[in-house]
Amino acid sequence: xxxxxxxxxxxEERKRQLIGVALELFSHRSPEDVSIDEIAAAAGIxxxxxxxxxxxxxxxxxxxxxxxAEDLAERFVEPREGPLGARLLRxxxxxxxxxxxxxxxxSALMRGGPAVGSSTANAMIDEVRQAAYEQILAHLDVTTxxxxxxxxxxxxxxxxxxxxLIWLDGRVIPRxxxxxxxxxDFAALAAVSAxxxxxxxxxxxxxxxxxxxxxxxxxxxxxxMGLGTRLPGQRVP
Amino acid sequence: xxxxxxxxxxxEERKRQLIGVALELFSHRSPEDVSIDEIAAAAGIxxxxxxxxxxxxxxxxxxxxxxxAEDLAERFVEPREGPLGARLLRxxxxxxxxxxxxxxxxSALMRGGPAVGSSTANAMIDEVRQAAYEQILAHLDVTTxxxxxxxxxxxxxxxxxxxxLIWLDGRVIPRxxxxxxxxxDFAALAAVSAxxxxxxxxxxxxxxxxxxxxxxxxxxxxxxMGLGTRLPGQRVP
Numbered sequence: 001x002x003x004x005x006x007x008x009x010x011x012e013e014r015k016r017q018l019i020g021v022a023l024e025l026f027s028h029r030s031p032e033d034v035s036i037d038e039i040a041a042a043a044g045i046x047x048x049x050x051x052x053x054x055x056x057x058x059x060x061x062x063x064x065x066x067x068x069a070e071d072l073a074e075r076f077v078e079p080r081e082g083p084l085g086a087r088l089l090r091x092x093x094x095x096x097x098x099x100x101x102x103x104x105x106x107s108a109l110m111r112g113g114p115a116v117g118s119s120t121a122n123a124m125i126d127e128v129r130q131a132a133y134e135q136i137l138a139h140l141d142v143t144t145x146x147x148x149x150x151x152x153x154x155x156x157x158x159x160x161x162x163x164x165l166i167w168l169d170g171r172v173i174p175r176x177x178x179x180x181x182x183x184x185d186f187a188a189l190a191a192v193s194a195x196x197x198x199x200x201x202x203x204x205x206x207x208x209x210x211x212x213x214x215x216x217x218x219x220x221x222x223x224x225m226g227l228g229t230r231l232p233g234q235r236v237p
Numbered sequence: 238x239x240x241x242x243x244x245x246x247x248x249e250e251r252k253r254q255l256i257g258v259a260l261e262l263f264s265h266r267s268p269e270d271v272s273i274d275e276i277a278a279a280a281g282i283x284x285x286x287x288x289x290x291x292x293x294x295x296x297x298x299x300x301x302x303x304x305x306a307e308d309l310a311e312r313f314v315e316p317r318e319g320p321l322g323a324r325l326l327r328x329x330x331x332x333x334x335x336x337x338x339x340x341x342x343x344s345a346l347m348r349g350g351p352a353v354g355s356s357t358a359n360a361m362i363d364e365v366r367q368a369a370y371e372q373i374l375a376h377l378d379v380t381t382x383x384x385x386x387x388x389x390x391x392x393x394x395x396x397x398x399x400x401x402l403i404w405l406d407g408r409v410i411p412r413x414x415x416x417x418x419x420x421x422d423f424a425a426l427a428a429v430s431a432x433x434x435x436x437x438x439x440x441x442x443x444x445x446x447x448x449x450x451x452x453x454x455x456x457x458x459x460x461x462m463g464l465g466t467r468l469p470g471q472r473v474p
Contacts, residue, residue, distance in 0.1 A: 111359065122348065147409040155399045162395035163388065172384040181429060188425035192418060195460035205467055221468075223432035230442055231458075 015053050015063065018043055022064040026105030031061055062120050065109065069124045072098050073131040080139060084207055085183055085216035087139060092160075092179035099164045100175070107168050110161055132157045140207065148193045148200050156186050183216045252290050252300065255280055259301040263342030268298055299357050302346065306361045309335050310368040317376060321444055322420055322453035324376060329397075329416035336401040337412070344405050347398055369394045377444065385430045385437050393423050420453045 009017065021043045025034045036057055040047045054060035075094035078087045099106050109121065136153050137145055145153070160182050167178055187208075194204040211217040246254065258280045262271045273294055277284045291297035312331035315324050336343050346358065373390050374382055382390070397419050404415055424445075431441040448454040 151400065151403050151410065151415075154403055155396055158399035159392055159396050162392045166388050166391055173388065177433070178388075181433070184429040184432070185426060188429045189422060191461060191464065192421040192425045192457065195421070195457055195464055196414070196418070201464060201467075204464070208468060220429065220432055221465075224428060225465075227428065227432055227438060227441070228458075228462075230438075231445060 011053070014045075018050060018053060018060060019064050019067050022060055023068060023102070023105065026064065026108075027102050028104060030104045030108040031064075032108060036060070058118065062118070062124075064105075065121055065124055068098075068102060068105070069128045072128055076132050076135045078135070078139070083211050083215045083217075084139060085187070085211055085218075088136075088183045088186060089179060089216055091135075092182050095160065096164065096167075096175045096179055099168065103168055107165060110165055129154075129157050132160075140203065142203070146199050148197050149203060152186075152189050152193050152200075156182075156189055159185055159189075180216060184220045187217050187220060248290070251282075255287060255290060255297060256301050256304050259297055260305060260339070260342065263301065263345075264339050265341060267341045267345040268301075269345060273297070295355060299355070299361075301342075302358055302361055305339060305342070306365045309365055313369050313372045315372070315376070320448050320452045320454075321376060322424070322448055322455075325373075325420045325423060326416060326453055328372075329419050332397065333401065333404075333412045333416055336405065340405055344402060347402055366391075366394050369397075377440065379440070383436050385434050386440060389423075389426050389430050389437075393419075393426055396422055396426075417453060421457045424454050424457060 018039060022031075022034070022039050025038060025042060036050050037047055039060065040050045043050070050060070054063065072095070075098055076091055078091050080087075109125065133153050136157075137143070137149075140149075142149060163178055163182055163185075167173065167175060190200065190204050190207070194201040208217055208221075213219075213222070255276060259268075259271070259276050262275060262279060273287050274284055276297065277287045280287070287297070291300065309332075312335055313328055315328050317324075346362065370390055373394075374380070374386075377386075379386060400415055400419055400422075404410065404412060427437065427441050427444070431438040445454055445458075450456075450459070
């Protein structure tokens with residue numbers, strides 16, 4: 001029976017199956033702890049046959065990473081309609097879905113390590129970061145970002161990664177709160193930059209001009225104003 | 238002459254010299270591009286003698302990283318006196334000194350890669366992050382941080398890393414601005430968290446209560462208020 005099934009699978013189909021099996025195993029345990037034997041067993045084929053499709057453990061890992069990276073980059077795609085805060089919040093929801101689905105694999109990959117920290121893996125991670133960066137600029141309607149906007153977007157992408165990693169480590173704070181917080185963090189980092197740079201101030205004011213008062217940006221602003229009233233008197237102008 | 242000098246150096250002294258030579262080379266080029274031959278030549282000894290002190294390239298790299306990590310962790314130490322914003326700003330100055338001195342080495346290490354992304358290297362990087370984290374908590378006078386403060390401090394440490402990496406890539410924005418911006422970013426991330434969590438609000442209000450109006454936190458607040466007056470009318474309460 002198994003042999004029969006095996007014969008009917010083409011090369012690409014078999015590769016896809018092995019990648020899927022590997023990703024499923026990496027969603028429960030770190031790639032370093034998953035052997036080719038386990039992947040072979042879960043796919044119902046022999047170890048040598050796995051090596052027939054993927055010449056080494058590293059090549060299967062990289063193929064799995066490639067699929068996961070494409071999957072994640074696709075989740076960044078969001079229609080350019082409606083308020084920006086709400087768009088970013090939807091993307092954050094899909095980002096945390098991904099992180100949730102790939103927990104240990106995501107964690108091991110982003111923290112680096114002997115089995116996963118190859119230069120190919122790092123290049124793929126950088127491609128995903130670049131995809132996120134480009135999506136955000138496109139939503140902001142900016143084609144040539146000034147240096148400070150480049151910094152805000154790039155460093156926010158890195159903040160989203162580290163926030164997700166911290167969440168995975170115990171899942172103490174509900175993910176919904178963190179999705180919203182990351183949207184707020186984006187606004188906060190942009191505001192800090194705008195406070196000291198006229199060009200960033202123009203960009204920020206353009207962004208928030210179209211935000212509804214009840215959206216994530218408006219809500220944050222209202223709460224910060226509330227917090228401001230509790231500050232020592234000399235601070236309120 | 239060379240032999241005479243070599244004889245007078247003890248084992249520890251020679252190791253320290255080789256580490257110093259390696260770090261000096263890594264400050265100009267990525268560790269991946271620096272060979273043991275070059276380190277030997279720069280130290281004025283033979284390649285086999287380098288291997289006598291360090292059994293492999295990796296062990297010399299890790300020893301160099303160990304010294305750099307200790308150096309960086311020492312720069313985090315700041316007297317617990319005066320306003321917090323000014324303390325953090327001084328630490329940021331020393332952090333950027335370090336990043337400046339170790340440019341390509343810092344970059345290669347933090348981006349990961351075949352020569353530097355070992356699990357020992359990752360463990361040392363995590364130790365430095367932990368040292369930064371503990372210093373900040375100590376300055377905030379917090380011994381058992383709530384989950385949201387843990388998140389703010391940890392993710393800000395990661396933000397400081399990525400900001401430094403972006404700075405190294407072209408040094409477009411003056412480092413002084415980035416040192417100040419990171420202090421502001423800390424306040425901004427804490428404020429976002431405080432806007433949605435009463436415990437964080439208490440911590441934030443306690444921090445800013447002692448901040449002078451002309452310090453980095455007070456200055457940012459004044460500027461943000463100024464920016465707020467330019468927002469669409471419905472946003473100002």
